[in-house]
Each structure stands twice: as structure tokens, then as C-alpha cells.
Amino acid sequence: MFLHEETFTGQRRAMKVEKELLKAVVAIARQSDNLEELDLFFQEIFTPGELADLSLRWKLLTDLDRGMTQRKIAEKYGISLCKITRGSKILKKKNSIVFKILRQAVKAVDKGEKIDTRK
Secondary structure, eight states: OEEEEEOTTSOEEEEEOOHHHHHHHHHHHHSTTOHHHHHHHHHHHSOHHHHHHHHHHHHHHHHHHTTOOHHHHHHHHTOOHHHHHHHHHHHHSTTOHHHHHHHHHHHHHHHTOOOOTTO
8 A cells, every 4th residue: 555755855655565564454353342442543643634644544445336416415524526437537537446345334334234345
């Protein structure tokens, strides 16, 4: 997974997420009854702004997947269409892992089931 970090000149460059971090998140997430621990982990590792951005990204992806228009989403959250367009492009990509996980999550949540990301 790639993140971006700013260089000393203010430019952004791609940076990989540490595999150990990904393994830790997966291990905690697999303990489905331990959502509080995962929430605390996120609160400790991310700033409130980063968590808000992550949550907003997930909400707008979910709304897009459920068929809400980009303009309606922009109104709902008070955000620009540019932010939503990025999410829309992600969902339209063939073999998008975000699309796959989102679909599994939405179906599971709608049915009150657990999310199995190993499929």
C-alpha cells in the first residue's frame, strides 16, 4: 500500500505502508468482537483530522456504491466534487480492492453479518 509523505521541498512522494502495521491491523480486525481495541489503536496512531478524513472517504465510497449522486454527496457532507470524483474513479477501476472490500462490507452490514475479508 502506498501513502504519501512530503519532502523537505513540499513535494509529495509515494511511500509504502509498513507490512508490520498491516499485519497488526488485520490481526486486530479478525478479532471481530474487539472493535473497541481497533478503534483505540486508530485513535492512538492517527490524528483526529486523519481519522475524520478516513471516515469521510469511507462514507462517500459507501454512498457512491449505493447509487447516490456525486452532487447529493457533496451537499450531504459539505465537500467538493473533486474529493468525490476520486472515490468514484476508484470504484470504477477494474479489479479495485476498495470496491471488493466495500461490497463485502456493505452486504455484511446490511444483513447484520460479520465481514470476511479473506474471500
